[in-house]
Amino acid sequence: MDIPFTKMQALGNNYIYLDDRHIKLDEHQLSPLAQAVSSVRTGIGSDGLILIAPSEQADVKMRIFNADGSEAKNCGNGLRCVAKYAFEKRLVHNTRFKIETLGGVVEAHVHVQQGIVTQVTIDMGKPRLSPKEIPLAEGGEETAIDYPLELDGQYIRFTGVSMGNPHAVIFVEDVEVAPVTTLGPKIEKHPLFPEGVNVEFIHVRTKDEIDFRVWERGSGLTYACGTGACAAVVAAVLKQKVAKGTSVTVHLQGGDLEVVWSEDDHVWMTGPAMYVCEGTYFWRM
Numbered sequence: 001m002d003i004p005f006t007k008m009q010a011l012g013n014n015y016i017y018l019d020d021r022h023i024k025l026d027e028h029q030l031s032p033l034a035q036a037v038s039s040v041r042t043g044i045g046s047d048g049l050i051l052i053a054p055s056e057q058a059d060v061k062m063r064i065f066n067a068d069g070s071e072a073k074n075c076g077n078g079l080r081c082v083a084k085y086a087f088e089k090r091l092v093h094n095t096r097f098k099i100e101t102l103g104g105v106v107e108a109h110v111h112v113q114q115g116i117v118t119q120v121t122i123d124m125g126k127p128r129l130s131p132k133e134i135p136l137a138e139g140g141e142e143t144a145i146d147y148p149l150e151l152d153g154q155y156i157r158f159t160g161v162s163m164g165n166p167h168a169v170i171f172v173e174d175v176e177v178a179p180v181t182t183l184g185p186k187i188e189k190h191p192l193f194p195e196g197v198n199v200e201f202i203h204v205r206t207k208d209e210i211d212f213r214v215w216e217r218g219s220g221l222t223y224a225c226g227t228g229a230c231a232a233v234v235a236a237v238l239k240q241k242v243a244k245g246t247s248v249t250v251h252l253q254g255g256d257l258e259v260v261w262s263e264d265d266h267v268w269m270t271g272p273a274m275y276v277c278e279g280t281y282f283w284r285m
């Protein structure tokens, strides 16, 4: 099967984007295709696959598959790329529009200069904070702040946040030496998280700056995670290290995002989205 694709990246978090207008796939093909295209050696090389399709509830629909073929409910960097694609490829005609995800409908606002989308703001909605919503396998508290996690006979503390997808945020002194690749995969698959978890190691540098590294569920080490950056700011507010309503610059490996958890409880994320290339993937199963 010959599959037309666009590769896009946002702060180095890169996905293969398929436009439903150009390629129709069966449901059972999506997970193996995500695995195939993501392989650096035998595919195109990416953090996963994103489908852009029509929506009955919004202007456009995004579905996101991680590099291991698992489907996730949300993707912040993917949303900004979908917004840029939808506007520049004329799927939508206004600078504000709605995008459906498995985690709910969000609103996008594209910032346009001479017809080109330079930055995208997404209203990521309200974070979900209870253990049931994250989800955790246990816990009756209202929030999972500094929640204990037993790993190899030791206790680590994390703050749990759902941005439609699950996040465990761990506060460290220095993200450059944080155990992202050693503890990340163990926490991702820990039985406390029945659906797995994205793992963020963060350091609150000042009242409006956070350093950030991530181990993503289903994709491993990535340069950036938009929902993770939102979860990091929410966790920093919950821990009273950042004031609610403050616009925070999150320094990710691939660049910076602006995130604010506003007084109305919504989390807003602003950052770039870029095209990498377009082409045809020759899928031979």
Ligand SMILES: N[C@@H](CCC[C@H](N)C(=O)O)C(=O)O
Pocket (backbone or CB within 6 Å): 013, 064, 066, 071, 072, 073, 074, 075, 076, 077, 078, 165, 166, 198, 216, 217, 218, 219, 222, 224, 225, 226, 227, 228
């Ligand atoms: N990179 C994304 C998140 C992608 C999905 C995540 N790995 C999950 O399984 O929940 C982002 O920018 O938010």
